[in-house]
Amino acid sequence: MSRATREAYRDSLLPLLKWHPELMCLDSDTGLFNAEYAEVAGEQYLNLGIAEHNLMGIAAGMAACGRVPFVNTMAAFATSRALEAIKIDIAYNKLPVRVMATHGGLAAGHLGPTHHALEDLAVMRVLPGMTVVVPADAAATEAFVEQSLHVPGPLYVRLGRKPTPALPAAPPPVIGKAQTLRQGDAVVLVACGPYPVLACLEAADDLTQQGVGATVLNMHTLRPFDAETLVTAARPASLVVTLEEHWRSGGLGGAVAETLAERAPTRVVRLGMPDQFVDEVGNQEHLVAHYDLTAERVVKAVRTGLDTAASSGRTDRVEVTT
Template sequence: MTTAAPPSTREVYRDLMAELLPRDPRLVCLDTDTGLFNGVDFGAGADRYLNLGIAEATLMSAAASLAKAGRVPVVNTMAAFAAARALESVKIDIALGNLPVRIAATHSGVSAGHLGPTHHALEDLAVMRTLPNMTVVVPGDAATTADLFRQSLDLPGPVYLRLGRNSVPDLPEGPPVLLGRAQWLRRGTDIALAACGPHPVQAAVAAAEQLAEEGISASVLHVHTVKPLDVAALMEAAGDSRTVVTVEEHWRTAGFGAAVAEALSELAPARVMRVAMPDAFVPVAGGQEYLLARGGVTAGAVAARARTALGRRRRDAR
């Protein structure tokens, strides 16, 4: 008997929209011919689903107008287009006015790896976290996607919800997921592993298990909210070792790891070592796991970075 694969974060979001749109008259779902909602029955909310076609800048401007009229628009497009093609409209029409638009950005990272670098989104966290008023959310699995999306609906300003294309495994059980608070998946004493996104969090969990076999105790933080960043949890996780290894499906430049380094350098000087995609376009097409492994975003790389950090600190202490 085969077990069904767990859903992708975008599929969870789709099903939740189908549930919420008929019940919440504030919501308007705006699409860009993504095909995500093909065959979905919105029931009483059907007149609040609008497909604007492949027009991402228009999508953002229309959503801003609806938000000004008291609605809570949820827009759907690929992450590569939300963070690049439509950026001016996101900045000027949405973020500047602090409007309650939810940007559901699918195919993030290299989850659309088969389509090549034009459809990779390895810059979007850097772009979106620099915009004033923007909340940036990167759920780690299906359950956290549903919880965080529901929690985001009552926020007063814009939200960038980073979603993937492919099936993702469930995360280990942890405390309830709260928007703006990192989720502790494991508590350790030697080093902190902080990750955002499904595959990076899975890599951090697997790395912590590898390190435990070697007598190294690692904390694992699922940092699903990149902005605002839970700096208090990061400081606590860094602990006596004052070392954090970050893991992300993003270019190394200006992403999640950079946000952690910025925060800790000001408030709690600590060593931050980043595991991320190299500063280069991915020149090949391929599956998500293959491209992440090719870029060095793996459990083995996380464990190796942790060993290096701890080894160097021990030599420095002599």
Template sequence: MTTATMEPLPAPMPAPAPRPAREVYRDTLAGLLAQDERLTCLDSDTGLFSGVDWGAAAGRYINLGIAEQNMMGAAAGLARSGRIPYVNTMATFAATRAVEAVKLDIALNNLPVRIAATHAGLSAGHLGSTHHSLEDLAVMRLLPNMTVLVPADAAATEELVRASVDLPGPVYLRLGRGGTPDLGPDLPPLRIGEAQRLRDGDDVTLIATGPYPVLLALEAAAELAAHGIEAGVLNMHTVKPLDTEAVHAAARATRHIVTVEEHWAAGGLGSAVAETVAERGPGCRVSRVAVPDAFAAGHGGQTHLLERNGITREAIVDRVRAAR
């Protein structure tokens, strides 16, 4: 009697790595330039567009080198001439080094310049504090006329880039460096200026912005549900104009809001939500999960630095349970 030899089963194919939002932005923009002659791409020698075949739009890609202030001024001039410039640089340079030009050349004149800011938050954590961008939401949301967008995954990035083309006035688009997990299919529609409700709950509301904060809020909501606490989750992809009606509704319904962001605690989403709640009087507590008032500790990968600086699922859960 012979024994049949079993062929080993093939190893399962690994899941594809999530695409970095900045690459999704790049590819979406390249396609839009081919379709819309108003669009121009201004680059600060980021390397993001190396190898892109611009085709007939090649003359509308301009690499100005590492000169961010000049790039903002050039973008303002192009916008004044009827173009719609997309400006590419790292977030920390857009929000600090070039902010005078953004304020006076772009925002003051309410010009349709789109600032695509990569390496935001702690996503360039391996480069240290010089490249951490934990102030940009505070800076940009304070500028009159500015729209501030923070996509939570690759699909949202493409949607928001496309939606940004015909928005009035300037836009700040906050993007990370590496790939982050997708939120999944069958999400509610993404509309600029409207919070995206990802989960219902009438005990507490978690309001998050950005890829990892939104994912952590969803994970925290699942853990809280196991303890009998139902948490609603809002993806606040538009930090300005803030969906104040959604914030007020959450304040009335749950009486406790926890904000989650990859930003310093002062000036960002948490501050915007607290200001909004305060305008309608007392009755709702606002807790913030964010980087404390200190330069971010350590060097390393993004998830490592998020955990080291207190932006975790556990921190969200602790904030909720401490208030009950």
């Protein structure tokens, strides 16, 4: 069943407010909490309007006084307009503020580049002490909201806008631990977020039919990064391919390449958004297809990578981009 991750977050948070009086829900007029939901939250809900920098400052003040604020805003504004407050007021002071960032990636595709969040993972994962999570479906979002009660320090959660399909049955997601969704011995496909993870699962099925076994890792937590699971999967493989709804620089692909360069040098192909602002008009589904964040692209990258390695006869492993 398809369900929006941002709605799963809202529906998971509301019952927790009742049992945890220290929790607060701070909004920036996102529309996620309409009058009905705001009434349920009662005095634990505050709509501070479209003032993201102030929103983070107030959340930091509340957290310093013993509250645990969940802050609702769009990802593009959380990680650009309000970045200074997140860095200095929240991360520097190691405060337990939960930045629940909706419209991640291309989810606000219809609103243009000002509202796209294609740099947020790169920005947030370099902040000391910041936990960075990208749920791949509604069920994972619910699990992460519950688990967030036990996460020390600040947390950034990238959420979508519209309903996306549920993942196939998999081990319950745990913050900080990659999910192994498929097992294979030839290549490793690493993804985060709804569309990339589903694309990698489809690609793995196609590759299996072609005689190429593929491991699929849902690397939903970019920080702390599960290096052990990645390295274990990558060591016997000939190739690692990453896919993300993010610019190629600094996000998931960067984290994978950095980790493997240090721990298990492996041929890495990073797939993501090209190094340019989006110049196409359309919704998220259209833009994901237009920029080829698809299973077909993953399969092509694997076939090209394996063919190149075979024809060159090289035994050393290097990072490449496509």
